[in-house]
Amino acid sequence: MAEAPSEPIPFPFPDPPSVCELPPELAEVRDGESVVEVKFPDGITGWMVTKHADVRKVLLDPRFSSRVIATAAAAMSETETGKLMNESLVGMDPPEHTRLRKLVSKAFTARRVEQLRPRIVELVVELLDELQTLPRPVDLVKNFAVPLPVRVVCELLGVPAGDQDTFHAWSNALLGDWHQVAEKEAATVALVNYFGDLIAVKRQKPADDMISELIAVSEEEDSTLTEREIITLSIGILSAGHETTANLISMFLLTLLHHPEEFDKLRANPEALPKAIDELLRFVPLTATGGITPRLTTAEVELSNGKVLPAGVVVLPAVATANRDPDVFEDGDRLDLAREQNPHLAFSTGIHYCLGAQLARIELQEAFRAIMERMPEVRLAVPESELRLKPASILRGLESLPITW
Template structure:
């Protein structure tokens, strides 16, 4: 790969225009990755930040404690989305506070405990497909499969009534909005989520159950390991994060396999390769719509790819670009569901590596296995370019996905 050339004299405008294809990152990112892997950008509000696009540099930003998430919650730090939702949650903490809260829930997401959930997830997949098969065609896969599956799983794990699904879905959509959403609407949704979980927590205190929320309440009440506001925020963060990304990943996985039918057929004929296919799809699929991850702020001067980033600078790691870096993997713009070595940052890295990564993997594996096995001829019922995506979302989020089988 060519080394970086002279940096642009002035910050370049960011975010970039939407990519021409939902299956590939913005072309500006490849150009930057090759010639200006660490570059200063200017956001619409006039604030500046540094954009990092190469795999090794992005990974460094994610794992290096000199890039602080807690420092990135200040008013002068530019934002590409989540804003107050991230500032008030575990997403915005550095060790030791982040470590303290993460340890409280990490036990529920170990590889062993998640694997023990596989029979339940497989049963849910089969039940959803059974119901789907009774519906007239085309049927909406969003409403009838990709959304209810992760919602049911996280609700059962956390102890949230699935009957409230439509209520908290609206709040979740608002929280996951991009910068086009009025911040007052996001604050209102967070308040409503907080009130909702305040009522649930009171109910669980009166009638404890065998679920994660009851365990967190015990950690609060009996061990004083988190405050009441931390308890509420941790619960609604787990709920939103536990279904929002996985539901959209299922949809984008299926869209991508529809776009690359030879890969879909290869996977259908060799279902034993589904686990590695999930890793490849995590690398390849464009889940985020904005291009950059949550910002960090440098606590001291740091050098990346020969560029000095001053202390106190906001830094955006671009995972979608890192996942297409030819220095990290061969032929990165080619989807290969049988790729044996898949380096990707789809779940992040370092202290903020996705807590539910193993659970998401399990759900994605069983979703693909069920659909490819039981609906081998399933196809999208409309042209991809006509599919309705929600506007103003941080994730590529479909309103509906009509399918036939």
């Protein structure tokens, strides 16, 4: 008698006991079947892949389309949120993706991003100066982790400083839980209108910023770049450029405090920061699975365990478990800030490799360089058990991180 097919596993998995831990179910899948069918809260089913080789294949193989976002957004395709999802870089395949990414990638060359380091250092100093005047304990999330990347990305885009707090609120809503439909729609409409007005201003008074550069490109005789595309690109850069880094700053510090021996080694050798930041990127996932964007198969694909996925199914690459795969990372569940071989997938890979990866690395490096120099005795001001992840958010980030020093 044939074995009855197993039921899809409900996803997301329950929260682990500690904010520093991953759901144990992820490792169980990776070290067991490695590819399992899951059922999302809206009833849609898909396949979660967990091994490094398979996750990398999902991210690189063109048979895994990013247009799944457009498919998922079909029910709300007439809303501004649905339109934005369908038009975003993360939801595009070539050739549309290739054309737009080429235009915006000029602003993220390694040389240009490195030129931002002195300004990032200035912003870090300004924020820590302000933070150190506050009564202790101080919330690192509110007073440092959020405002640093907000200021960096707004200066990069050309957003006035006075609008930055409002921007964070809109972006936070945009990356909220999918069930918060009204909040996401209101934030999207506000952002689209804001950038439309800002573009009009910069057409008259261009400046040394990314939006002015994109406007100049759109006004070239043979340009295909539209104003709507400038708006969509700007919103994508705003959201991806600060929400992720803001969460990583607080989660990285918590992780270091959770591993005091590793933190002590880093304090003793701050020149090892670049390598340490990459190890933290590997070890600390950005979401419950470490990946944000699911894919859609456009053809039949065979994975490493022999599992064949048919065309037309949703696939969720679990970067978090891929980044701890024992086949690739020796003792992968251990934080090792001196790790030499580190082919992590925290920034994805292939055509959707994070445009702002080097910018995020610089922000994280300078943030922790300054924290270690100025607050060598930094520590939690509350028991770790009292810390909470932000509710109703796609990204894993702390509501607050009370510290003292």
